[in-house]
Structure formats: C-alpha cells, structure tokens
Amino acid sequence: xxxxxxxxxxxxxxxxxxxxxxxxxxxxxxxxxxxxxxxxxxxxxxxxxxxxxxxxxxxxxxxxxxxxxxxxxxxxxxxxxxxxxxxxxxxxxxxxxxxxxxxxxxxxxxxxxxxxxxxxxxxxxxxxxxxxxxxxxxxxxxxxxxxxxxxxxxxxxxxxxxxxxxxxxxxxxxxxxxxxxxxxxxxxxxxxxxxxxxxxxxxxxxxxxxxxxxxxxxxxxxxxxxxxxxxxxxxxxxxxxxxxxxxxxxxxxx
Numbered sequence: 001x002x003x004x005x006x007x008x009x010x011x012x013x014x015x016x017x018x019x020x021x022x023x024x025x026x027x028x029x030x031x032x033x034x035x036x037x038x039x040x041x042x043x044x045x046x047x048x049x050x051x052x053x054x055x056x057x058x059x060x061x062x063x064x065x066x067x068x069x070x071x072x073x074x075x076x077x078x079x080x081x082x083x084x085x086x087x088x089x090x091x092x093x094x095x096x097x098x099x100x101x102x103x104x105x106x107x108x109x110x111x112x113x114x115x116x117x118x119x120x121x122x123x124x125x126x127x128x129x130x131x132x133x134x135x136x137x138x139x140x141x142x143x144x145x146x147x148x149x150x151x152x153x154x155x156x157x158x159x160x161x162x163x164x165x166x167x168x169x170x171x172x173x174x175x176x177x178x179x180x181x182x183x184x185x186x187x188x189x190x191x192x193x194x195x196x197x198x199x200x201x202x203x204x205x206x207x208x209x210x211x212x213x214x215x216x217x218x219x220x221x222x223x224x225x226x227x228x229x230x231x232x233x234x235x236x237x238x239x240x241x242x243x244x245x246x247x248x249x250x251x252x253x254x
Contacts, residue, residue: 029192030148043210
C-alpha cells in the first residue's frame with residue numbers, strides 16, 4: 001500500500017508542479033480513433049471507511065467509431081476489503097466495482113476481469129475470472145473518454161521527461177469529465193499519444209485518486225474479443241451494492 005501511495009504522490013507532484021506556461025498554447029490534438037495500450041496503474045481509494053491502495057495493469061482498447069471500450073483489468077487491492085469466492089469485481093478506466101460477498105480479507109487481493117463498455121447502447125459487460133458475465137445499464141456518470149483534448153481543457157505546460165539525448169517533451173492538459181466531479185490531468189507527446197494521466201474524484205461512489213502510465217501504445221485494435229458484447233450475460237441484481245473502485249473502465253468513468 002505504501003508503494004502505491006508513494007508512486008501516486010510522486011506522479012501527482014510532478015503533474016501539479018509544472019512550470020508556468022510560456023509562449024503559444026499548443027493545439028488541442030486528437031487521439032487515434034482506434035488504439036490499444038497497456039496501462040500501469042497506481043492510486044488509492046476509501047472503501048466503506050477503509051483506505052485502500054490500488055496497483056494494477058490494464059490492457060485497453062478504444063474504438064471511437066463503434067463507441068466501445070474493452071479492458072482486461074488486473075487490479076491489486078491493498079488493505080481490508082469485502083469479498084468471497086463468489087466475488088465479482090470490475091475496475092473500469094471509468095470504473096465500476098461490483099461485488100457479492102460479506103467476508104473481510106486483509107492483504108493484497110488481485111482481481112482480473114474483462115470489461116466491455118458499449119456506450120452507444122449504454123451497457124457495460126463484466127466477465128470475472130470464473131467466466132461469469134454480468135450486464136449493467138450505464139448511469140449518466142458513465143462517460144466514454146473523449147476522442148480529443150476537450151475544447152475547455154486548460155493548458156498546464158510542456159515539461160520534459162528524461163535527460164540528455166534521451167528526452168521526451170509532453171504537453172499537459174487539465175479538464176473535467178462530463179457529468180462527473182472527476183478532474184483529469186493528461187500529458188501527451190507531440191504525436192498526441194497519451195503518456196501519463198492522473199484522475200481525482202468520486203469513482204464508483206468513493207473518492208479515488210488514480211495515475212496511469214501508458215506503454216505499448218499503437219493505433220488499431222487487438223482482439224479483446226473484437227469488442228463484441230458477450231452473449232452469455234445475466235443482468236446485475238438490483239440489490240448489488242455499489243463498490244468503490246473505479247476507470248478507462250479505462251477511459252470510461254463509472
């Protein structure tokens with residue numbers, strides 16, 4: 001848990017202590033309309049009064065044309081949490097965390113899920129490690145990640161990563177996801193490829209801070225089941241409690 005919070009704190013400090021912008025503001029660029037990336041994740045949340053460190057890795061695919069996002073999410077929770085062998089968990093780069101269970105556990109707990117978010121039809125599909133699929137109707141706060149830096153985004157500056165000949169300049173922006181209180185700080189390189197992103201706000205009903213580090217980014221979609229909705233899903237019970245962990249469902253907010 002300490003490592004997760006340290007990594008998060010360093011990333012937040014780096015994003016928050018950017019130099020005062022000077023010179024012309026870069027254009028607000030657009031991302032690839034289809035892309036795949038691996039996201040390293042570190043952050044923390046508060047679940048039912050208990051602080052939790054969050055670390056993990058997500059393979060993420062984004063399809064703007066069909067308004068779909070797919071994520072294979074490997075999330076490690078630190079600290080006390082509720083769950084059982086029937087635990088169903090979802091952490092979306094919008095993030096939903098659904099669970100069934102009443103036993104409290106201590107120590108690291110890894111959740112692996114496949115999450116498909118169909119924004120055109122306002123449905124989320126979560127498949128757990130046992131292959132059990134649950135479908136959920138999206139709430140208004142479930143927002144697909146924008147295809148471009150939003151028009152109202154605020155320019156934070158253009159810091160440089162690295163040293164000497166091994167450097168990379170990025171442009172940093174800040175904006176709020178629509179219909180949410182989630183603030184996003186996003187740094188992209190000169191080709192508009194995301195490099196690092198930090199989110200603050202209520203995700204899945206709990207205040208959460210998350211930082212994502214983008215690797216293996218490339219245009220186009222990998223399989224991720226071709227981002228087609230599963231055919232074996234059962235609707236989530238209306239009595240299922242909302243969890244605290246959230247994102248980009250990555251780049252989607254729950």
